[in-house]
Amino acid sequence: MRLTMFRLLLPAVLLVALVGVLSSCGGGDDEGGGEESAGIPSDFKAPTAAPDNAKEGGTLTILNEGDIDYMDPGAAYYQVTYMVTLATQRSLMGWPPDATQPVPDLAADQPQVTDGGKTITFTIRDGIKYSPPVDRDVTSADVKYAIERSLLPGVPNGYTAAYLGDLEGFKEAEQQVAKDKTTAPDISGIETPDDKTLVLHLTRSSSIPVIQALSLPVSAPVPEEYAKEFDAETPSTYGEHVTFTGPYMVKNDSSGELTGYTPGKEIEIVRNPNWDGDATGDFRPAYVDEINIQEGFSDPTSAAQKILDGDSQINGDFPPSKTIVQKVATGQEFSKDQLVAVPSGGNRYIALNTQKPPFDDINVRKAVIASSDREALRNTRGGELFGPVATHFIPPLIPGFEEAGGLQGPDLDFLANPNGDPKVAEKYMKAAGFKSGECEGSDCDITMVGDDAPPGLDTATQFKGQLEDLGFDVTFQPVAHDIMYTKFCSVPAQEPQVCPNVGWVKDFNDPQSILQVPFSGDSINPSNNSNWPQLDDPKINKAIDQAVTITDEQQRAETWGKIDQDITALAPAVPWVWDNDVLVRSADVAGVANLFNGEWDLSYTSVGG
Amino acid sequence: MLRYIVRRVLWGVALLFLVSAVIFLIFYVFPSADPAKLRAGRQANPQLIEQIRDQLGLSDPYLEQFARYMTQVFTPFDWFGAAAHGGTGPLNFGRSFQSNTPVSEIIYERLPATALLVAGAVVFWLLMGLPVGIISAVKRRSALDRTTMVTSLALISAPVFWLGLVALYLFASDVGLIHVFPGIGSYLDADSFWAKCWSLFLPWLVLAAATAAIYARYLRSSLIDVMSEDYIRTARAKGVSEGNVIMRHGVRSAITPIVTLLGLDVGLLLAGNAILTESVFNIPGVGREIVVAINRSDLPLIQGIVLFGAFFIVTFNLIVDIAYAYLDPRVRYR
Numbered sequence: 001m002r003l004t005m006f007r008l009l010l011p012a013v014l015l016v017a018l019v020g021v022l023s024s025c026g027g028g029d030d031e032g033g034g035e036e037s038a039g040i041p042s043d044f045k046a047p048t049a050a051p052d053n054a055k056e057g058g059t060l061t062i063l064n065e066g067d068i069d070y071m072d073p074g075a076a077y078y079q080v081t082y083m084v085t086l087a088t089q090r091s092l093m094g095w096p097p098d099a100t101q102p103v104p105d106l107a108a109d110q111p112q113v114t115d116g117g118k119t120i121t122f123t124i125r126d127g128i129k130y131s132p133p134v135d136r137d138v139t140s141a142d143v144k145y146a147i148e149r150s151l152l153p154g155v156p157n158g159y160t161a162a163y164l165g166d167l168e169g170f171k172e173a174e175q176q177v178a179k180d181k182t183t184a185p186d187i188s189g190i191e192t193p194d195d196k197t198l199v200l201h202l203t204r205s206s207s208i209p210v211i212q213a214l215s216l217p218v219s220a221p222v223p224e225e226y227a228k229e230f231d232a233e234t235p236s237t238y239g240e241h242v243t244f245t246g247p248y249m250v251k252n253d254s255s256g257e258l259t260g261y262t263p264g265k266e267i268e269i270v271r272n273p274n275w276d277g278d279a280t281g282d283f284r285p286a287y288v289d290e291i292n293i294q295e296g297f298s299d300p301t302s303a304a305q306k307i308l309d310g311d312s313q314i315n316g317d318f319p320p321s322k323t324i325v326q327k328v329a330t331g332q333e334f335s336k337d338q339l340v341a342v343p344s345g346g347n348r349y350i351a352l353n354t355q356k357p358p359f360d361d362i363n364v365r366k367a368v369i370a371s372s373d374r375e376a377l378r379n380t381r382g383g384e385l386f387g388p389v390a391t392h393f394i395p396p397l398i399p400g401f402e403e404a405g406g407l408q409g410p411d412l413d414f415l416a417n418p419n420g421d422p423k424v425a426e427k428y429m430k431a432a433g434f435k436s437g438e439c440e441g442s443d444c445d446i447t448m449v450g451d452d453a454p455p456g457l458d459t460a461t462q463f464k465g466q467l468e469d470l471g472f473d474v475t476f477q478p479v480a481h482d483i484m485y486t487k488f489c490s491v492p493a494q495e496p497q498v499c500p501n502v503g504w505v506k507d508f509n510d511p512q513s514i515l516q517v518p519f520s521g522d523s524i525n526p527s528n529n530s531n532w533p534q535l536d537d538p539k540i541n542k543a544i545d546q547a548v549t550i551t552d553e554q555q556r557a558e559t560w561g562k563i564d565q566d567i568t569a570l571a572p573a574v575p576w577v578w579d580n581d582v583l584v585r586s587a588d589v590a591g592v593a594n595l596f597n598g599e600w601d602l603s604y605t606s607v608g609g
Numbered sequence: 610m611l612r613y614i615v616r617r618v619l620w621g622v623a624l625l626f627l628v629s630a631v632i633f634l635i636f637y638v639f640p641s642a643d644p645a646k647l648r649a650g651r652q653a654n655p656q657l658i659e660q661i662r663d664q665l666g667l668s669d670p671y672l673e674q675f676a677r678y679m680t681q682v683f684t685p686f687d688w689f690g691a692a693a694h695g696g697t698g699p700l701n702f703g704r705s706f707q708s709n710t711p712v713s714e715i716i717y718e719r720l721p722a723t724a725l726l727v728a729g730a731v732v733f734w735l736l737m738g739l740p741v742g743i744i745s746a747v748k749r750r751s752a753l754d755r756t757t758m759v760t761s762l763a764l765i766s767a768p769v770f771w772l773g774l775v776a777l778y779l780f781a782s783d784v785g786l787i788h789v790f791p792g793i794g795s796y797l798d799a800d801s802f803w804a805k806c807w808s809l810f811l812p813w814l815v816l817a818a819a820t821a822a823i824y825a826r827y828l829r830s831s832l833i834d835v836m837s838e839d840y841i842r843t844a845r846a847k848g849v850s851e852g853n854v855i856m857r858h859g860v861r862s863a864i865t866p867i868v869t870l871l872g873l874d875v876g877l878l879l880a881g882n883a884i885l886t887e888s889v890f891n892i893p894g895v896g897r898e899i900v901v902a903i904n905r906s907d908l909p910l911i912q913g914i915v916l917f918g919a920f921f922i923v924t925f926n927l928i929v930d931i932a933y934a935y936l937d938p939r940v941r942y943r
Binding site: 066153298 | 657663710
């Protein structure tokens, strides 16, 4: 008990210290759009533009805890992997650091949308060449092949079906793959009338999410004549022979085999000799000559300390620990601007299984949310800098955020108090039939499966205590993160009543990518399920299905904002933070963060300043 | 002796087979996470997961999967679908589910780091542990003896990861109070052999500390027993100098348990037991790799590393037994 109390109190103590320090910084306000809406004090706002005196040259070192998920752009899906792909690949649409909407990258201009949003036409820029050994110009057929190969099981892409499934001929292509797993199928809805033109025909007017999805690495061109032999292997070995179109590339040999990538150890990134940013209208300045990603730094405190003390280093996939945040925030040992925060575009919430008692009763769910101290949950991540307390699901900077209620959230009594409101909780428990205002009976013996390591473990432990205060008898099973998902929380048949360590990061800056997969009943899968509350409300499902096809931006934001409010009102989960990514850099690094993936932007960051 | 060695080698092969079977049972039959689901990624549809499971050979019967693996490791034949699932052998340990890199390539890539870490640590713990053990035995119950034994107890009790972090925060050139030794991750920056050695100086000391302490205590205890033997008294009576009595007669007999320990320790460390040291100092060795493999349910990589580890343990045990025969003429193998 004492240890639990200590661990519960410690984040609060740190938070008080941090807030005390931050409040003396003349911090910004929490209202309004932009990073202020993410609760980031102005002293810790990440730069999203390179300084005027950014230096060319030098080597930038990135310290990572783990590896990227896939080097193959057709399979890449981690935010930290996007750090590499944004610098090495040119997708149809791209993300300059300060962009909140994608801009043409491989495409010469914004696409033409016709036929009521069912036809999208791209023109490919001239002069974009593949890195050695392919050494030729990119054509529209390469983008067609890139999308089609992502259906192969040997190229495990997690989002093509979700966002590009409206392409004409997509279902037929999936059937082709079921018969022949080593040859990329033909999607009839993708046409390439000439080398520079790509035309996409959709079955419905879902052009907005499709264009957004084409900002992801899946649309990075892949030369079929080069990649075919690798894609014929099971699984595809193209990831060991990737060719690049961005300002940088992973070191390779004359056959194209990536010699600079040792999985789990390091990635050596060098300049792409065939890249000409000026001639091809690339927005990336590409200051540094080399980028070295070093992996395996398992202790975030010592790794962050190494960055802060050292030269030309930045962090990759790990946030600095609370100890480091506090150290930098005081400004005594390091310059405060060596630590910045940027909205990640993600949320974290505690899923309540709406298909299992007692959480099949909306009043019980509302009571649990009402009683939750969401600020304490947020503080298990590290405090205010790590994100504002969430009041709904669309994060800041995503269209629909303000329409859903912004930081204050929708007008719902069970979410009104971020520190919890026992009276409101009691009201809802009584409405659920628990006369005492607390949970009673065998339905209150519940199971929670969560992370076995901090900070997820801290969050789960914190929430367990809050549930027990409401009368629940909680059996908490801490397991490894991957087991939590693949054996329990993402398998509806095995899912416990509570999954405390779930959340969703946007796939792109459209609210559909935040709400559709996690909350539509149509997306519930028997395994690898990401609708953790298993919410299956016909009205919500219909609203989501209809909202996908809205082509007017403002109407989209309003509609999805309303959907977010409606989902929140059904209380399927306890939203507790909109994540910020906290980044650290060495003093000589002019770091630039990208708002798209909430990481340092390697094409804009420079060293030697 | 030759017959003995051949018999031991054959038993070693049988042991490796048994180890493979046990590992297969633990990780394939009773897996933690589902590797097909992990590879498929979030929101993958069930068809994709099944296709990936099929691709990885995980939908075949367990016995067939195990037979295929053994075929790929020990034979060049295309039995049980070996060619279609990772290729034929011998010494084909399959491909990592995560990176699709051949497991043997991953192990060979990481083995030098672990080998250098272990080699240096062995030198240090022998240089530190043996003299301390001898002096403590000879000067039993002296102030020096008591000091060394208390220190060794402290070093044995201190968790190696704690010792590593303390060492970093005290002496590392990047994060330490006193900038003496290369710090965390410096092995990755080292280009030459000597630069790598220098980057491992602190890890060597950390890894050697507890083992040196154990060896000192063992040798002290063993030497005290040996020095009370009749032949030691006889040697002294014959006028042999005390130094020669201790080193040529006493230590030579007393060191045999140390030889056994050394073989086991080296084998275990090469098998991945240096994982905590590798993690703290970010040394890309075998130990760290197996932890990552377990967390990701990368079954071929787990199987391959464990098999390699078992091979080292069996081999070093054999070397130790042969060394035993050399050290102790009374020991003869048939």
